[in-house]
Amino acid sequence: MLPYESHIERLIREATERGEFDNLPGAGKPLNLGSPDDPDWWIKKKLRDEGLDTAGALPPVVSLRREAAGFPESLRELRSEASVRRVLADFNERVKADRLRPRDPRFPPLVAPLVDIEAMLERWQQLPR
Structure with missing residues (x-):
């Protein structure tokens, strides 16, 4: 009598017979299971391996704080005072909505700072172009 073979076992056996598991990266090496102290090691590795931007995974307040830290340098390419004002006003509206x-x-309470538009406009005007 033949032993029972589940559907999954059959699929694995057939793939092995076709050689689909031959020459895989890391074949014959132990699995890298990351740090035992970091339960999210696998997702961090996946993000690194895929070259994905983690900004979308951050809480909105952290993204806003990062954006604020980039002012005024991130505004360097803007050519008019009106466009800088629009960007900064939009930023302040998103901060207010986040609050x-x-x-x-x-998590600890984090608050993104509102931007003083006039002060930031002065700093933007002093940037070398």
């Missing part, structure tokens, strides 16, 4: 968002009690 109305309910906070996750598991």
